[in-house]
Amino acid sequence: EVVRQYKLGLARHVNEHTGRPLSRATQTYFLVALRSLLRYWAMQGLDVLAPDRVELGKAPSRSLKFLDGDQLRRLLDAPDINDLRGLRDRALMETFFSTGLRLSELARLDRDHINLRTREFGVIGKGRKPRIVFLSDAATNWLGRYLQARQDRWKPLFVRMKGKPDLAPGGPGMRMSTRSIERLVGKYVRLAGLGVKATPHTLRHSFATDLLSNGADLRAVQEMLGHANLNTTQIYTHVTNPQLRAAHRKFHSGNRE
Structure with missing residues (x-):
């Protein structure tokens, strides 16, 4: 539930300088960073959500944002x-x-x-x-x-x-x-x-x-x-x-x- 609310917050966030919402790529960067944090906590022995449970979402089909x-x-x-x-x-x-x-x-x-x-x-x-x-x-x-x-x-x-x-x-x-x-x-x-x-x-x-x-x-x-x-x-x-x-x-x- 917390992760869902976080993703919702990213989707609704508006840049105070441009007045625009976060791009799909920027939202993905934040979610990847969250995965990294969860992975680090897990390595420290903390009982946390599995990083793979944080879904990054699909990139728009018209273009590919990054290469694997x-x-x-x-x-x-x-x-x-x-x-x-x-x-x-x-x-x-x-x-x-x-x-x-x-x-x-x-x-x-x-x-x-x-x-x-x-x-x-x-x-x-x-x-x-x-x-x-x-x-x-x-x-x-x-x-x-x-x-x-x-x-x-x-x-x-x-x-x-x-x-x-x-x-x-x-x-x-x-x-x-x-x-x-x-x-x-x-x-x-x-x-x-x-x-x-x-x-x-x-x-x-x-x-x-x-x-x-x-x-x-x-x-x-x-x-x-x-x-x-x-x-x-x-x-x-x-x-x-x-x-x-x-x-x-x-x-x-x-x-x-």
């Missing part, structure tokens, strides 16, 4: 990594899943933004709000292989492989567009035979769901996502939050390959 572990693995394994294009595509999707970046944020990345040694970097998100994101073992590996294979000095991290080369300093015209990245993800969704509609934003949802389902703190995940409604201490791009680093390191499945 098998779907993610098939998608990430889809590129042919025997050439530079395939290495780029694998690195790009691994970066999406490791960081939870928005499409526009990932498209804006430059090579000098990425630090493979510390495996973290700063981004400026919506509302010009800075945050720190983290690279998993898998993302670090594939980004390293991709960058090592590149023989150019272009500044953008993810560059196009078609068309005339940009001769301007730094090659700004070589940057992949957001539309190109959307098409890239869609291509591999089809090649992997997932049979669902999945976009770069699906990978962002999958990032959050992966962390939450493995026990990460909801507030830490929201902070990593850079949600605008967070009422927390501002993070600056040059400062590492050790609690966020620990949460990503401990709970992201890409760190356990």
